[in-house]
Amino acid sequence: KAGVTQTPRYLIKTRGQQVTLSCSPISGHRSVSWYQQTPGQGLQFLFEYFSETQRNKGNFPGRFSGRQFSNSRSEMNVSTLELGDSALYLCASSLVQGGTEAFFGQGTRLTVV
């Protein structure tokens, strides 16, 4: 069974630009959650999508958004990038809403210059 796939693995963007990250969950998993990981703040929850609807949202500004498609694949978008958005962005998939027993992808390393 294929694991969670995130693309791209690495990205370099300039301040003010926007970026879209992609996540393909494990086959059969309908929940996809997104996280930001930084040395300073650790692992922080961004949002969860289940059956194409955002179910839970963390404490991040509206520049961070996402969506989920009918095949459960998910995308995350960050607009008007700031230097502080440099981080490892992880997605995790789960069978059930709520994201328990989650399986993580390898992440997308975003660097904003």
Place this chain on the structure above:
Amino acid sequence: GENVEQHPSTLSVQEGDSAVIKCTYSDSASNYFPWYKQELGKGPQLIIDIRSNVGEKKDQRIAVTLNKTAKHFSLHITETQPEDSAVYFCALQGGGSYIPTFGRGTSLIVHP
């Protein structure tokens, strides 16, 4: 939001020793407590989890214990091996919120 404190931040042991990492929390309604292992350049991997209706769970060399009264849960690794070297995160969910909260991580170093 919920707060979880994880200790120690760094743990250095000799191969074959045991390692214990502890997390304390404040929301008594939390009911799901997973542990993740993150190796360099990889995403976190779920290694064991426990729910609030269970006090202890074991899987080969790893175990998790939960003390709901004292509001802490611990990861125990026995007979450590160099490949156990990684960063370990505790997390919790529940209490009416699906939003997971993670500890700050413990860097475990197992010396051969």
